[in-house]
Amino acid sequence: MSAAYFTHRRALIIAAASAVAALVATSSAPPARALEHVTVALPNQPQKQLSGEPIVKARDGGMLLKTADGAIHRLPSKSILNRKSDSEPLVPLTREELSAQLLAELPPGFRIHNSKNYIVCYNTTPTYAEWTSSLLERLQRAFIAYWKKQKSPVKAPEQPLVVLVFADQASYADYSKKDLGASVSNIIGYYNLETNRIMMYDLTGMQALRQNEGARGSRHDISALMSQPEAEPLVATIVHEATHQIAFNCGLQTRMVANPFWLTEGMATFFETPDLSRSSSWSGIGNVNYSRFDLFHDNYDAGKVIPLERMLTDDKLFQTPATAVDAYAQAWAWNYFLIRSRPKEYAAYMKAIAAKPVLVEDQKGQRVKEFQAAFGEDLGAIEDDFYRMMNRVK
Structure with missing residues (x-):
């Protein structure tokens, strides 16, 4: 994955928080559960009506509004007309209502593929849409089962999760440039915290192949292609982004709270290793993620590891191209270590982070205290245990 991927992947989260910084400073107590019906005029968008539940209300009248499609809208007071x-x-919208909304929003030519827990809206081949939903269904089933086994309070998402699959990179880039800017050409897929959707494109080139040669391919063909070593980082990206989407919709994590990057990204890398040879199960959870491990091990041998306290507190490590790839590798290693060696403590830590208030930044020293409350006061001793265990990984 390119440095641009890491920088702009994190920029989506940063933008969501920074654009409503005024709400943090002036927000009132959490509102009672009720609907707000607003007419809004946002920059570069037509005037529209929104109905939803306020997550945060500002004293000046601005708000974060969650609508029935699962999206969270940033509404400064000056944008609200009435x-x-x-x-x-x-x-929440029903599957039928959500599907109709998607088709009305997207250009002509998109269709809907339904599976148990997903709505895949696509304009590529039906076969690729089916393959995508099969992959994500297996991931979600295994993900929720895994965390239930760890006694985490997870549940199935309250409505089907939305995935947009574009036929090619060009149409994907045209749609996604509003989120990703100039780096859209370097990013093959992403999860948007605000819309609650995954955007990606057909990675196999099957659409172009079908147009040029009349070939359609099968799910078996796609799995064979995506099982090649060259495709491993592509599949890892899909799984990584889908893991974020599931985590933020099953109760494990909360959108718009101060989630430490090392935790959110490291947990997603823990799930990046699917076994595509199995069509009915997901055997990749907890496997050594060798692309991450090898880099971590090289950095360890070179004396370039990130001290624990800095990793806990410095999100810029994950935003800066020069350090992002190394930071992701070390975040994988720490999540692997904690999940494997301290599963109960890890589950309790995740629960505590998910319970933090929306749009409230961490105070200085808070992240270290949260980590110590879950895993122990002596960071040096924990680091020693970490390096001993990682030196035994093969």
Whole structure:
């Protein structure tokens, strides 16, 4: 993965938080569960009506609004033209309603593929859409089962998760440049915290192949192609982004809270190793992620590892191209170590982070204290245990 991937992947999270910094400074207590109906005029967008549940209300009238499609909207006070409220609860859109909204929003030619827990909206081949949903269904089933076994309070998402699959990189880039900017050409897929969707494109080139030669391929062909060593980082990216989407929708993590990057990204890398040879199960959870491990091991041998306290507190490590790849490798190693050696403590730590207030930045020293509360006061002793265990990994 390119440095641009890491920089802009994190920029999506940073933008979501920084754009509502004023809400943090002036927010009122969490509102009662009720609907707000607003007419808004946002920059470079037509005027529109939104109805949803306020997550945060600012004293100046701005808000974060969660709508029935699962999206979270940043609404500065000056963008709200009129508003009214009622006492009705927010009811998530049904599969049919969500599908209709997607088709109305996207260009002509998109279709819907439904699976148990996903809506795949696509304009590539139906076979690739089916392959994608099969991969993600297996991941979600295994992910939730894994964390339930760890006694984490996870549950199935409240509505189907949305994945957009474009036929080619060009159409994907045209749609996604509003999120990714100039680096869209370097990023093959991503999860957007605000829309709650995954965006990607057909990585096999099957659409172009079908147009030129009339070949369609099968799910078996796709799995064979994506099982090649050259495709490993591509599949890892899909799984990584899908892991974020599941984690933020099953109760393991909370959107728009101060999630430490080392935790969020390291946990996702823990799930990056699927076995595509199996069609009915997911055997990759907890396997050594050798692309991450090899880099971590090389850095360890070269004396270039990141001290634990800095990794806990310095999110810029994951945002800066010069350090991002190394930081992801070390985040994988730490999550691997903690999940394997201290599973109960790790689950409790995840629960504590998920319970943090929305859009409230961590205070100086807070992250270290949170880590110590879960895993122990002596960071030096924990680091010693970490290096001993990682030296035994083969």
